[in-house]
Amino acid sequence: MLPILFHSRPGREANPAPQPLPLPGRPPHPTLTPCRASQKRGAGSAGVQEDGTIAASDHTAPARNHGTAPGTLPVVSLRGVTKRYGNGTLAVRGLDLDIAAGGFVSLLGPSGCGKSTVLRMVAGLSPVTAGTIDWPRATHDARGTPRPKLGFVFQEPTLMPWQTAIDNVALPLRLEGVAKAERHRRARKMLALVGLSDFAESYPRELSGGMKMRVSIARALVTEPEMLLLDEPFAALDEITRFRLNNDLLRLWEARRFTAVFVTHSVFESVYLSERVIVMAAGPGRLHSDLSIEAPVQRDEAFRTSPDYAALCRTVSGALERAMAA
Numbered sequence: 556m557l558p559i560l561f562h563s564r565p566g567r568e569a570n571p572a573p574q575p576l577p578l579p580g581r582p583p584h585p586t587l588t589p590c591r592a593s594q595k596r597g598a599g600s601a602g603v604q605e606d607g608t609i610a611a612s613d614h615t616a617p618a619r620n621h622g623t624a625p626g627t628l629p630v631v632s633l634r635g636v637t638k639r640y641g642n643g644t645l646a647v648r649g650l651d652l653d654i655a656a657g658g659f660v661s662l663l664g665p666s667g668c669g670k671s672t673v674l675r676m677v678a679g680l681s682p683v684t685a686g687t688i689d690w691p692r693a694t695h696d697a698r699g700t701p702r703p704k705l706g707f708v709f710q711e712p713t714l715m716p717w718q719t720a721i722d723n724v725a726l727p728l729r730l731e732g733v734a735k736a737e738r739h740r741r742a743r744k745m746l747a748l749v750g751l752s753d754f755a756e757s758y759p760r761e762l763s764g765g766m767k768m769r770v771s772i773a774r775a776l777v778t779e780p781e782m783l784l785l786d787e788p789f790a791a792l793d794e795i796t797r798f799r800l801n802n803d804l805l806r807l808w809e810a811r812r813f814t815a816v817f818v819t820h821s822v823f824e825s826v827y828l829s830e831r832v833i834v835m836a837a838g839p840g841r842l843h844s845d846l847s848i849e850a851p852v853q854r855d856e857a858f859r860t861s862p863d864y865a866a867l868c869r870t871v872s873g874a875l876e877r878a879m880a881a
């Protein structure tokens with residue numbers, strides 16, 4: 556799938572905001588602090604501890620799920636978003652969510668809770684049944700319609716088998732009418748960023764699963780989108796490749812500072828990657844809890860094996876368990 560330019564699709568009515576369940580008790584570690592998704596990793600960032608470690612924030616209190624610092628506009632704002640499919644399935648009900656610019660947010664939840672549906676609605680690939688999705692910071696076209704620039708990465712790499720890696724990456728630029736020399740220059744740069752400089756002329760059949768996913772990510776980023784939406788992109792990969800790609804994705808995010816919205820089933824992956832984890836409950840899909848993951852700047856193998864990481868995973872896992880019982 557290609558990076559996409561689209562219009563948000565306002566729905567017809569607004570639903571009341573969900574009331575996330577309070578989490579009982581306070582885990583011994585990490586500490587709980589108010590969540591702001593706009594908090595950035597790094598020394599001196601709001602909410603990050605002086606020692607550079609964690610302060611996991613569980614803001615399950617009503618109306619704390621907007622995730623933006625006061626006075627700053629979210630990149631996207633969902634209000635009362637509801638989705639009922641044509642067959643009658645109520646996939647998502649009354650979702651209120653703000654996502655801050657430049658953040659890394661994961662949507663976590665049990666199978667069928669509507670994670671992909673939310674992502675597809677945000678991408679404009681699936682219309683909302685009710686509620687609104689607004690883009691307060693987006694540039695507008697001549698008709699006044701917001702035109703956020705998005706990239707979408709699916710679980711499957713969906714590459715054109717008859718095209719080389721560089722041509723696959725350059726395809727969105729071709730569709731935008733960018734001249735060949737320029738699109739190849741930009742595609743080559745993206746391939747270098749995902750570590751595939753030596754495979755520019757390879758065909759998808761000549762690449763491993765992880766390499767194909769790298770090409771897919773490079774293709775989604777080649778138009779320099781403001782937001783990258785990723786729907787379980789690493790689910791089909793082995794653990795070692797998945798860990799590598801987690802790191803690659805983080806390095807790309809740090810370098811380019813797009814807003815990342817990442818759908819996953821994995822508590823471990825969500826904690827490793829994110830600044831904020833949105834836990835959804837099913838039947839119908841709704842926001843259950845909204846957790847801030849504050850951790851050191853460097854998410855690496857040392858972090859992955861640290862007690863802080865384990866503590867954060869326990870906190871998020873507890874929230875997920877409660878969401879599944881809700």
Ligand SMILES: Nc1ncnc2c1ncn2[C@@H]1O[C@H](COP(=O)(O)OP(=O)(O)OP(=O)(O)O)[C@@H](O)[C@H]1O
Nearest residue numbers: 640641642644646665666667668669670671672673
């Ligand atoms: N095109 C569709 N038509 C009808 N129902 C659908 C469609 N797509 C999804 N659903 C239903 O909507 C609900 C949410 O599905 P969705 O794929 O968004 O969940 P999910 O949390 O992403 O699941 P998973 O983690 O298993 O991918 C499910 O009950 C699913 O069966």
